[in-house]
Amino acid sequence: MAIHCDKIGDTYSFHELDIRLFVTGELELIARYDITPGEHDGRIRLLRQLMYLSKVHEWSIILRLYSEVVSNIERGLLSWASRFDDTLTWAIARQVSSGRASGKPMGGKPTVQRRNQGGKSRPTYCKDYQSNACNFTEDKHWGTVNGERMLVEHICAACLMKRKDVSAHSESSSDCPCKGSRNNSSQ
Numbered sequence: 001m002a003i004h005c006d007k008i009g010d011t012y013s014f015h016e017l018d019i020r021l022f023v024t025g026e027l028e029l030i031a032r033y034d035i036t037p038g039e040h041d042g043r044i045r046l047l048r049q050l051m052y053l054s055k056v057h058e059w060s061i062i063l064r065l066y067s068e069v070v071s072n073i074e075r076g077l078l079s080w081a082s083r084f085d086d087t088l089t090w091a092i093a094r095q096v097s098s099g100r101a102s103g104k105p106m107g108g109k110p111t112v113q114r115r116n117q118g119g120k121s122r123p124t125y126c127k128d129y130q131s132n133a134c135n136f137t138e139d140k141h142w143g144t145v146n147g148e149r150m151l152v153e154h155i156c157a158a159c160l161m162k163r164k165d166v167s168a169h170s171e172s173s174s175d176c177p178c179k180g181s182r183n184n185s186s187q
C-alpha cells in the first residue's frame with residue numbers, strides 16, 4: 001500500500017520543489033527583515049544541516065525533514081533556538097523505515113511525487129495579493145497555504161476558481177471579469 005502524504009492534489013505542491021527552488025525560497029525568507037534574529041539564525045542552521053544531509057539522503061526525504069522541523073516549530077514543540085539534531089535523526093529513521101514497510105526499494109531512483117491529474121498542475125494564488133496587501137514585489141514567492149509552505153503567485157483567485165484561468169491581476173482589480181459575478185451586492 002502506498003503511503004499517502006500528498007493531499008494537495010493538482011496544485012503546485014511543496015513536495016515537487018527541486019533543490020534550487022527550495023534553497024532560493026529559503027534564502028529569500030532568511031534575507032527578509034521581518035523575521036526575528038532567532039528565526040534568521042535558526043533557518044540558516046537548519047538549511048546548512050539539510051544540505052549536509054542531502055548528500056546521503058534522497059531529496060524527497062530532505063523536504064519531509066524540513067516540513068517536520070517547521071511544523072514542530074509552528075506547533076510550539078520546538079523553537080528556532082532548538083537543536084534540530086534529534087528531530088532530524090528521528091525523522092530520518094521514520095522515513096527510512098516507512099520506505100521499507102511500503103516495499104519501496106531504498107537507494108533506487110529518487111521518487112518524485114508528481115500528481116498530474118489531467119495535465120498541467122495548477123498554480124496557487126497569493127491570498128494577500130487579492131486585496132493588494134502583499135509585501136512581495138516578486139510575482140511568485142513563498143507563502144503558507146493550509147500550514148504548508150509553497151510557491152504562491154500573483155494571479156487572480158476568482159479567475160482561477162471560476163474560469164480556470166491564470167490571469168495577472170488581483171481579484172479586487174477592475175480588470176477582473178469575474179468581479180461582478182463573485183460579489184453580487186448592489187452598489
Ligand SMILES: [Zn+2]
Pocket residue numbers: 126127128129134135136141152153154
Ligand atoms: Zn504575494
Ligand SMILES: [Zn+2]
Pocket residue numbers: 156157158159167169170171175176177178179
Ligand atoms: Zn480575475
